[in-house]
Amino acid sequence: MAKPTANYAVYLVTDSTPAILGNKDLTEIVEKAIQGGVTCVQYRDKDGEQSAVVATAKALHAITKKYNVPLLINDRVDVAAEIDCEGVHIGQDDMGIEEARKIIGENKIIGASAGNAEEAITACKAGADYLGIGAVYATSTKKDTKTILGPAGVKSILVAMDAAGYGAVPTVCIGGVNTGNTATVLRQSSAAPRKSVDGVAVVSAIIAAEDPAAASRDLLGQVAVGKIAD
């Protein structure tokens, strides 16, 4: 099977911690979010016990497949290989991209995190299929974020990617993104000829939302607003 195509417009990254998920059901939130317009899902669980993570990953994949939305697994390449989902997302402290590629194969999506131009270009060289650029704004969801880039910092990374010949690699930005700042991020990261990031990746704006479907719909609408103004 060929590598799945992905739309990164509204990219949901999950969080299973009580501070964000509370006692809600993650699979229900993910289904509602997809119904609202989420285009790509990453299951991120840094601490979960292996068999529980595999079980949740399988449950999430059953949902995402129903809607033809790709499911990627953060960091845990073995889990992605076991459940045969669409790919993985690799952080700076995780397994290398080339090693992950050997494990999951050519026909899977590998995304990578980048916090500066050097990390972005290194990941592109190693074969990343898309980049998550961040943190664009301050966030309490991830405690170890290094730099707060702001939209201007995101733009400078996009410009460097263009200059290095990686202008076609899709990008999303992550960190403190919500409906209120999505259009601004797209507009202000816009760097002709590549234009802006392709979408936004969010955790709490959807997972902690009272109405995940409405939050997803609003985010998708704001991505469109930001792109029109591109």
Ligand code: TZP
């Ligand atoms: N990587 C960089 S920031 C971040 C991750 C996983 C957390 C983003 O969470 P939120 O709630 O969307 O700010």
Ligand code: MG
């Ligand atoms: Mg990681």
